[in-house]
Amino acid sequence: MAMIIDGKAMAMGIRKEVAEKVADLKKTTGVEPKLMVVLIGEDPASTIYVKNKEKACKETGINAETIRFPAEIKEEEVVAAVKEINRQKETHGILVQLPIPKHISEEKIIEAISPEKDVDGLHPNNLGRLLKGGLPWFVSCTPMGIMEMVLSTGVEIKGKEAVVVGRSNMVGKPTALLLLARHATVTICHSRTTDLKEVCKRADILVGAVGKPELIKGDWIKKGAVVIDVGINRSEKGLVGDVDFKQAKEVAGYISPVPGGVGPMTIAMLLKNTLTSAARSAGYHLE
Amino acid sequence: MAMIIDGKAMAMGIRKEVAEKVADLKKTTGVEPKLMVVLIGEDPASTIYVKNKEKACKETGINAETIRFPAEIKEEEVVAAVKEINRQKETHGILVQLPIPKHISEEKIIEAISPEKDVDGLHPNNLGRLLKGGLPWFVSCTPMGIMEMVLSTGVEIKGKEAVVVGRSNMVGKPTALLLLARHATVTICHSRTTDLKEVCKRADILVGAVGKPELIKGDWIKKGAVVIDVGINRSEKGLVGDVDFKQAKEVAGYISPVPGGVGPMTIAMLLKNTLTSAARSAGYHLE
Numbered sequence: 392m393a394m395i396i397d398g399k400a401m402a403m404g405i406r407k408e409v410a411e412k413v414a415d416l417k418k419t420t421g422v423e424p425k426l427m428v429v430l431i432g433e434d435p436a437s438t439i440y441v442k443n444k445e446k447a448c449k450e451t452g453i454n455a456e457t458i459r460f461p462a463e464i465k466e467e468e469v470v471a472a473v474k475e476i477n478r479q480k481e482t483h484g485i486l487v488q489l490p491i492p493k494h495i496s497e498e499k500i501i502e503a504i505s506p507e508k509d510v511d512g513l514h515p516n517n518l519g520r521l522l523k524g525g526l527p528w529f530v531s532c533t534p535m536g537i538m539e540m541v542l543s544t545g546v547e548i549k550g551k552e553a554v555v556v557g558r559s560n561m562v563g564k565p566t567a568l569l570l571l572a573r574h575a576t577v578t579i580c581h582s583r584t585t586d587l588k589e590v591c592k593r594a595d596i597l598v599g600a601v602g603k604p605e606l607i608k609g610d611w612i613k614k615g616a617v618v619i620d621v622g623i624n625r626s627e628k629g630l631v632g633d634v635d636f637k638q639a640k641e642v643a644g645y646i647s648p649v650p651g652g653v654g655p656m657t658i659a660m661l662l663k664n665t666l667t668s669a670a671r672s673a674g675y676h677l678e
Numbered sequence: 679m680a681m682i683i684d685g686k687a688m689a690m691g692i693r694k695e696v697a698e699k700v701a702d703l704k705k706t707t708g709v710e711p712k713l714m715v716v717l718i719g720e721d722p723a724s725t726i727y728v729k730n731k732e733k734a735c736k737e738t739g740i741n742a743e744t745i746r747f748p749a750e751i752k753e754e755e756v757v758a759a760v761k762e763i764n765r766q767k768e769t770h771g772i773l774v775q776l777p778i779p780k781h782i783s784e785e786k787i788i789e790a791i792s793p794e795k796d797v798d799g800l801h802p803n804n805l806g807r808l809l810k811g812g813l814p815w816f817v818s819c820t821p822m823g824i825m826e827m828v829l830s831t832g833v834e835i836k837g838k839e840a841v842v843v844g845r846s847n848m849v850g851k852p853t854a855l856l857l858l859a860r861h862a863t864v865t866i867c868h869s870r871t872t873d874l875k876e877v878c879k880r881a882d883i884l885v886g887a888v889g890k891p892e893l894i895k896g897d898w899i900k901k902g903a904v905v906i907d908v909g910i911n912r913s914e915k916g917l918v919g920d921v922d923f924k925q926a927k928e929v930a931g932y933i934s935p936v937p938g939g940v941g942p943m944t945i946a947m948l949l950k951n952t953l954t955s956a957a958r959s960a961g962y963h964l965e
Contacts, residue, residue: 498810498812514806515802515803515804515805515806515807515809515810515812516802516803516806517802517806518802518805518806518809518810519801519802519803519804519805519806519807519808519809520802520806521806521809522802522805522806522808522809522847522851522855523785523802523805523847524847525785525802549870550870550871550872551872552872558858560809560810560811564809564855564858567866568851571845571851571866571868574868574870576865576866576867576868576870576871576872576877577865577866578863578864578865578866579854579858579863579864579865580863581858581861581863583836583837583861583863584837584863585837585838585839585863590863
């Protein structure tokens, strides 16, 4: 039986730590970390995500504000608004809630964000620095959370086979690079992979980030593997991950559940990135 | 017996094509493509590489100039020089010959180059765009050359297992991303990979870019695989690649030799990138 990687509990611990540091930052420098969220349109899921982020910020002492635009807003108006936020000294993090309406180029909006305030780590400059193994201003929150979870198991990453299922810019590719930087042998697979089961079975560390309910079965998993499930899929059974949890937990060494796994860690990492940004701007040393 | 992927012949064809387009660009727009190479110190290998690049430019009608600095030059002076070249309207490509002396930060110099003139594709902005699967201004020359060579075989990439041995920023990682963009299942391995032979044996497309003479043996190769050898190593036998060519050619379906493989293709891609940059600045449409 696998050990459960309790993302919720880990996230709570991180949030407590962030809250303490935020309080100290305010006390010693007078700087209050501030996150500005840009929300375009009224997609119900996005609205909930944004509300959760705002709530988490507030509970940690981070000031959060959401700037809302109607779905029909013009691209250049959003770009102008983002550039205006870049200039606001009191704002340390900018996050554009994705997805955005089709008539607006996601690329253009993301590239308008100053890399130094890009707490979501999606600006090409940050992704490029990540690729180079240098120091990006920020690493995307979900991959950061995944790495914390893998590290929490104590399993050595160096020399291990890591398999990332899914090649998104927000999760799959950055996670692969982080695992590579920790010296794993990394395979990225996706919808065109010919024999996904066989590839998954090689993995000492398996990350499911493909958005297909319970795609990864128990017999796709190597005995003792660390399994991180990034999927959040609505199904008849309620929320399920990309991994068939019931089967997988019989085989894996460690497994993260859905819900209560990667999700809470992603928000915790957003808080951490926002704190980091504020601390940098205040010259405050975070140990 | 493997088919030989003749990089030298391919490169000659590309250079001929570039030369024709350069001539037409000059005739129709008056713009002469210009590459500026920055060379720091007097490393003999670097000096030869730079001379070869200059020669190749000249033969293609591209104006090439090398700005030389003594090895003791200060970092900020190089940064200032690069920024000055960024401003020169008549220069379309800037290339800093690597490696550079240890007291100068490679990162700082590369980041000083305007991404729009970064014909070597090493600026984080270009690498980040490559990672995102968007359109970088430029893709590094060696990975571009490797992809041309793989494509020349006519072997379908989609769904195939590609293995890249080596994880450098100039070759390994960008090549992995280009193969991924073509829908291969991609594994990146390196010096910490536990069982390199086994990983290599999975590869339908195998790229050796690790800089170890004849590391990859015949029995590491899957029958019929496409093998691209990026290594250029000096040995007792003369120049050899990362692949044991004599053994490998008995097993592989296609193989690139050393010399006469990736090397000439890299220079051809540099010429192509410089032409592309000049054409962009002149509003000239390259078909």
